[in-house]
Amino acid sequence: MAPDRPVPRLRWLIPALLALAWLAIGAFAGPFAGKLSEVASNDGSAFLPSTAESTEVNELRAAFDETDATPAIIVAERPGGLTEADLAYLETASAALADFEFNAGPPIPPQPSAETPPEAAQLIVLIDAEDDAAAVEEIRTLLDTDRPEGLEVLVTGQAALGADLGEAFAGVDGLLLLVAAAVVAVILVLVYRSPLLPLLVLLSCGFALAAASAAVYVLADAGAIDLNGQSQGILFILVFGAATDYALLLVARFREELISGADRFAAVRKALRATIEPIAASAGTVILGVLCLLFSQLESNRGLGPVAAIGIGAAFLAAVTFLPAVLALFGRAAFWPRRTAAGKGAGRSRLWSSVAGLVARRPRVVWMTTAAGLVIAAAFMVQLKADGTAQTDVFLTEVDSVAGQEVLAEHFPAGSGAPAVIIANADALDAVLAAAEVDGVAEVAPKTDASGQVVEAEGLVEIDAVLEDAPDSDAAMSTVERLRDTVHAVDGADAKVGGPTAIQLDTLETSERDRAVIIPIVLAVILGVLMLLLRSILAPLLLTATVVLSFGATMGVSALVFNHLFGFPGADPTVVLFGFVFLVALGIDYNIFLMTRVREESARLGTRAGTLRGLVATGGVITSAGVVLAATFSALAVLPILFLAQIAFVVAFGVLLDTVIVRSLLVPALTFDLGRAVWWPSRLSRVRPLSRK
Known part of the structure; x- marks a missing residue:
């Protein structure tokens, strides 16, 4: 075919203006992707609902202390016994730390362990600083000065755990973005076999991320939404994955139109007209799905809902404005060196023709076999240990705060420096003290002033209960449950138990409630969208049933992999919730891509022939989209956080299972077997096709 003929000015002016507009958006909004960490918070206590008991305790504690201090525990260990030089070093460090500006008060002096001779000592510093991570870094720098040879000194406690967690998330806006972009680029080059088209798609992803980052930054800075490192990482991955998926669908249809003989402008119009409905439905379904997280009582989950929705919205806008504009401007040149002349390269895929042939020959065997395999895999879901993990287990690499906690637990009551906090009426102090002496509590004492008098505030007293077990352990949470049972039973005390362990316990219980409430809502929303779309x-x-079955199979395989291959200590309940939201919403995406094309073809050819034609036409696109999305979610594993590594595996494996098995075999075979009855009660289930070619 001859090169595209000259066209009226407006036909290229509008695409050029759209492209320039997105370039301006990218230039203005691009820097915000690197600034999101400035408005992100990883403080677990800030995410609990106001009705949680630990939240109420935090509010009541303000009457006793105007500062919001966080403990940092310095633990020193020398096997065989501490030397005089070691103890002198710790005394010097304590004196130096007393002069630090971030102190909430004088450090608690070094306390040797109970062994004879003592092999360890602990020194507690209460940090009152806007940036706990910076304060912890100063402490670690100080402790490296003049440290006796052979003495191991580590900083742990809530402040150090928070600092190490922040350090683990530091790669969100650097390493994660680089890996995600590189993975998408490699896959797109393999799919398109063209140097230019992957660049255009990546530009679309980049502009979408820039727009989404700017919007999220403004909202988080204004306090309208809560942002943390997990939400930030998921935002980056979702934008890259969704924008690429939408691009694959649009570009595939654009190439079809070019091959059929349309000029580049007509091809863009026809491609956009044919794909706008499934792309919009796909984006809308994911947006509605993630917005169901607004029903969560955990602010961290509630924050992810609008963050992810903004990301999907930006990906959609870039895919239906910027990408069509640059495709219109470049035309066939975008595919170079692949041929897109009329009639060239339009042959049907042998692979997908073979798959369609299998479905046509044995539809019932295909869908029953694949469904049975998924049911067997789903049966292993009961082995998934999704009842929470210790805070020290969230790291996949060695960090000082975790190593310090292990040393502390070996030589001291592990809850030292992070006690459970009881707030009760002052006139019930003695009864509460007696009730608080339960199994797992090493020591109970009321808060006192410098003279040793019990501090009262507004008729209340504050009591510290030092736990025998590490404050983030299952045993410590069990102790807090016992503690709550006994002090709640004290008449007239109106006692409440908070502190770090109680915060973790309340977070776990709230997560389990969220999972039970949100999953049915997501199913109802997605079912409603599909009914509207498919009539x-x-x-x-x-x-919807196939997506749920695919999710169950994914979680069953994940349980086996987590328990026996990776040896993970467990999983948070939010892994199941997030996995469900993303897999169901994104799985429905591929259902939409397939079934909208099947419906289009069924109106002309009949449901059975339309199913096979739709499968052949979309099989390569959907599989490519699934590979891209799986690869981008896998990039989350570069961050050394247990939750993100688990989400990376769950979504990556689930998407591949969905595209390779469910969308390629189970759904087409079911549709083919049922025939036009599948469209019941719409008109398509009753009328004959216009053509049987």
């Missing part, structure tokens, strides 16, 4: 009841019910 059917039976097809949406079947499609």
Whole structure:
């Protein structure tokens, strides 16, 4: 075919203006992706609902102390016994730390362990600083000065754990972005076999991320939404994955139109007209799905909902404005060196023709076999240990705060420096003290002033209960549950138990409640969207069932991999919740891509022939989209955080299972077997096709 002919000015002016507008958005908003960490918070206590008992305790404690101090525990260990030089070093360090500006008060002097001779000592510093991480870094720098040879000195406690967690998330806006972009670029080059088209798609992803980052930054800075490191990482991955998926669908249809003989402008119009509905439905479904997280009582989950929705919205806008504009401007040149002349390269895929042939020959065997395999895999879901993990288990690499906690637990009551906090009426002090002496509590004492008098504030007293076990352990949470049972039973005390362990316990219980409430809401929302899109009841019910079955199989395989291959200590309940939201919402994406094309073809050819034509037409695109999305979510594993590594595996494996098995075999075979009845009760289930070619 001859090169595209000259066209009226407006036909290229509008695409050029759209491209320039996105370039301006990218230039202005691009820096915000690197600034999101400035408005992110990883403080777990800030995410609990106001009705949580530990939240109420935090509010009541303000009457006793105007500062918001966080403990940093310095633990020193020398096997065989501390020397005089070691103890002198710790005394010097304590004196130096007393002059630091971030102190909430004088450090608690070094306390040797109970062994004879003592092999360890602990020194507690209460940090009152806007940036706990910077304060912990100063402490660690000080402790490296003149340290006796052979003495191991580590900083742990809540402040150090928070600092190490922040350090682990430091790669979100650097390493994660680089890995995600590189992975997408490699896959796109393999898919398109073109140097220019992957660049255009990556530009679309980059502009979408810039726009989303700017919007999230403004909202988080204004306090309208809560942002943490996990949400930030998921935002980056979602934008890259979704924008690439939408681009694959649009570009594939654009190439079809070019091959059919349309000029580049007509091809863009036809491609956009044909794909705007499934892309919009896909984006809308994911947006509605993630917004269901607003029903969560955990602010961290609630914050992810609008953050992810903004990311998907930006990906959609870039895919249906910027990408069509640059495709119109570049035309066939975008695919170079692949041929897109009329009639060239339009052959049907042998692979997907073979798959369609298998579905046509043995549809019932195909769907029953694949469904049975998924059911067997889903049966292993009961082995998933999703009842929470210790805070020290969230790290996949060695960090000082975790090593320090282990040393502390070996030589002292492990809850030293992070006690459970009881707030009670002052006139019930003695009864509460007696009730607080439960199994797992090493020491109970009320807060006193310099003269040793019990401090009262507004008729209340504050009591510290030092736990025998590490404050983030399951044993410590069990102790807090016992503690709550006994002090709640004290008449007239109105006692409440808070502190770091109680915060973790309340977070776990709230997460389990969220999972039970949000999952049914997500299913109802997605089922409603499918019914509106497909104008059917039976097809949406079947499609939703396949997605749920795929999710169950994914979690079953994940349980086996986590327990026996990776040896993970467990999982947080939010892994199941987030996995469900993303897999169901994104799995429905591929259902939409497939079934909207099947519906289009069924109106002309009949449901069975339309199913096979739709499968062949979309099989390569959907599989490529699944590979891209799986690869981008896998990039989350570069951050050394247990939760993100688990989400990376769950979503990556689930998406591949969905695209390779569910969308390629189970759904087409079911649709083919049912025939036009699948569209019941819509008109398509009753009318004959316009053509049987």
